[in-house]
Amino acid sequence: MGTHSELGEFLRVRRAALQPDDVGVLNYGIRRVPGLRREELAMLAGVSTTYYTRLEQGLSTNASEAVIGAIARALNLDEAERAHLFNLARPGKAKRRMPFKPDKVRPGTLRLIQSMSGTPAVVLGRRSEVLAWNALGHRLVAGHLEYAAPETPSSRPNMTRLLFLDPHTRELYTRWPEEASRAVASLRLVAGKSADDQELAALVGELTLKSQEFAKLWAKHPVENCMSGVKYMQHPEVGHLELNFEVLTPPDESGHRVLLYAADPGSPGAAALQLLQGAGDFEGALRSAAEIDR
Structure with missing residues (x-):
């Protein structure tokens, strides 16, 4: 994932998504390509067409914060997209690549x-x-996998990989397209901060080759910092679930996220979670009894 090529792709995709009427640009004649022309976006951002073209082509690596901010405004980027643009346009100094450590x-x-x-x-x-x-x-998100799977890096599940490549996980989400878009947008945000992450690049490459749906979503360059929302599930044990989710991030630089699910009090989802918990407690008691008998 080359930073400069990613910058050019992001700018082109976002420019193509804007129509002249969206930004108050007069539309003269027939357009051969969708969206704004380079010169139109350059005019809106207050930079020369030549300079903006060099940015899209990855030939300019020292754009000022003022210029990046002006382009972000011209593209009508939201807060997460704006941060992503800054990450791509002003990448940190390359670090010496260390051996992969799980x-x-x-x-x-x-x-x-x-x-x-x-x-x-x-x-x-x-x-x-x-x-x-x-x-x-x-039990909620991957009861068909071994509980101890995350303990071994070689067998560690990946939520994005499961979402696109695992049939059980795909069936879990009744609004799968919404869940898929959210997952890709979150991964794009991470990729913008970690251009030299070879493991992340390998994951993106694998999903691009194995899932046309992932490849199409990835090519659209969605960016979103998904911190909360609602997930709609059809669980194989307890049926329909409508759960709120919150993402907590530790104040360190680990990049870890704690994903928590909760149902509204008194809702069918809350009853379903209690049922799911009770079934798990029962199975746990049976396993403990079997181990004692041995």
Whole structure:
């Protein structure tokens, strides 16, 4: 994922998505390509067409913050998209590539989610890999996988990979296109901050080759900082679930996220979660009894 090529693609996609009427530009004649012309966007941003063209072509690497901000305004970018543009246009200094070291959940975070027995919780790494989950979180999002799967890096589930390539996960979400768009937009935001992350590049490459739906969404350059919302599920054990979700981020630079699910009090979703928790507690008691008998 070359930073300069990503910058050019992002600018082209966003420019093509804007119509002249959206930004008050007079539309003269027939347009051969969708969206604004380069010269029109350059005019809106107050820069020369030549300079803007060099940015799209990845030939200019020292754009000022004022210029980037002006282009962001001309493109009508929201806060997350604007931050993404700055990440692409002003990448940090390249760091010496270190050997890959598997990530792991902080012990304190693990204790926290395990203490929340009535709240489904999943800890994700920066590439959406599952670092840990509590019993209810596992049963909710991936009960068909082994509970201990996140403990081994080689078998660690990845929520984005599961969403696009795992049939069980796809069937879980009744609004799968919405969930898929949200996942790709979040991954794009991470990619803009981690241009030299080879593992992330490998994940994107794998999904692009194996899923046409992922490839189409990725090419649109969606960007969104998904911190809260609603997930609509059809769970194989308890049926329909409408759950609120919140994403908590630790104040360090790990890139970890704690994904929490909750239902409105007294709602069918709350009853379904209690049922799911009860079924898990029952199975856990059976396993413990079987181990004692041995």
